Amino acid sequence: MMANSPLELCMAYADLRSIITLLITAVLAVAIKRRYLSPLSDIPGPFFASITRFWQIRTLLQGDSLNVIYGLHQQHGPFVRIAPNEISVCHRDAPRKLLLTALHKDNWYRAGALPDYRFQTTLSITDPKAKVARSRHLLHGYSTTNLLRSEARIDALFGQLLDWLDRFADTKHPMDLDKFFTFAAADITGEVLFSKPFGFLSSGTDIDDTLARSHGIVGIGTCAGYFPWLNKLVANPFVTWTGVLPFRLIFVTAMNAISERQARWGSEEEKPSTGPSDVLTQWFQAHAQGKITLRDVQAQTTLGVTAGTDAMSTGLQSFVYYTIRHASAWERCREEVRSSQREYGRCKDRVVSFADAQTLPYLQACIKESLRLFGPLGTGLPRVAPEGGTRVGDRVFPEGTTLAIHPYSMMRDKSIWGPDANDFNPDRWLDEKASAELEHYYMPFGLGYAACPGINLAKIELSKMAASIVRDYDIRQVDPHQEWSYEAYFNTLPHSWPVHVTKVANE
DSSP: OOOOOHHHHHHHHHHHHHHHHHHHHHHHHHHHIIIIISTTTTSOOOTGGGTOTHHHHHHHHTTBHHHHHHHHHHHHOSEEEEETTEEEEOOTTHIIIIISSOOOBOGGGGGGOSSSTTSOOTTTOOOHHHHHHHHHHHGGGGSHHHHGGGHHHHHHHHHHHHHHHHHHHHHOOOBOHHHHHHHHHHHHHHHHHHSOOOSHHHHTSOGGGHHHHHHHHHHHHHHHTTOHHHHHHHSOHHHHHHTOOTTHHHHHHHHHHHHHHHHHHHTTSOOTTTSOOSHHHHHHHHHHTTSSOHHHHHHHHHHHHHHHHHHHHHHHHHHHHHHHTSHHHHHHHHHHHHHHHHHHOOSOSSSOOHHHHTTOHHHHHHHHHHHHHSOSBOSOEEEEOOTTOEEETTEEEOTTOEEEEOHHHHTTOHHHHOTTTTSOOGGGGTSHHHHHHHGGGOOBTBOGGGSOTTHHHHHHHHHHHHHHHHHHEEEEESSTTOOOEEEESSBEEEEOOOEEEEEOOOO
């Protein structure tokens, strides 16, 4: 076989060079079009964000998009371009125009199908009508009335958490409160959903690193949502069938609970009136009536645990973190609880009841204020401008534009919250007229038709635990000057702020 002649080699090289030139030209043409010829080209933001989605991906993977996006709004104003066709919006009109209006969610939400793309959830459905129809039969299980049927079982698990606080108070060893709050959040979510805690609290460990891996996969999924092919690669039926999921303990426990419940219902050993008062019971009732499928139950159960655990842990951590860093607020909460004990005989159980905790206005204000400063949502809430476009303020965004509210930025906007927007000030919620106005911009769990379905469970857990802890314990950071660390993907999750716990005498 003869070697290629010099002429043939030159021609091949010329062809390759032409192909490379064409590719470079095409890339430059797309970049120029996106940067300078887009109807969004006048909106400020990072240069590379206007050209490629990878600026946004890199920012998310760094785990601190909260402060990056907030800083951009401080620099550029209410509209910031964070991707070629995505605008971060921090404007007074935004909640009403984007979240309280039935706009389609961005396709990015499709990554919320768990454990793989076959299992659609209320998070992954982007059509507002379809989402509302699905939620109608699923959200009843999350009603406050239904959840409070499990209050005694919630108290038993919170009792285990208090046992750990007592133990660390006795030994005077530093406590990783972040981990134990996450253990409690996961176990209570399992108990409320399907009457099976996972055992994190009883063991005092993250069994098989399940919770750490679960949060990590949420980070991957947050980025994979921008690439449908990658999402299907990461979350596919093979991964589910083989059971190699990063959150395997959560998935297996949930699916076993569903299988056991299905078997009992099928054999008529369990009836709605005699079975456990958990969310799964409500969902099986809807399934028996043909309103939802078994796959709907499986999907929503998996989502409830994986998303709910981080959200609940962040809420509990946020309350303690901000309140202990303002010692007068912690003492004021305690005095309010003890005054309620003295004057009304309330708040005397080891775990304060939800009903009693609801009567504590300052404590509730501290909960709201801590969630305002640092809530569970780590990314934006992207919506798609409909036919005819969407007007926000004086700007009309064309059809198809993705418009995202970042709750962290919105809840620190000084034009809404005042010059002390970055300060912990629970008293802002005690003025009835002012707080009614601020509620329009308060969104730690989202807002509107796509708000987190577990918001009622969050209110129950936060109220009960906050009242119980401030009444009975003094908590201080090992290093009072240390800022906590956190990772912010779809959910936020703080960590690494060890504390000392001291038990105080109760009245």
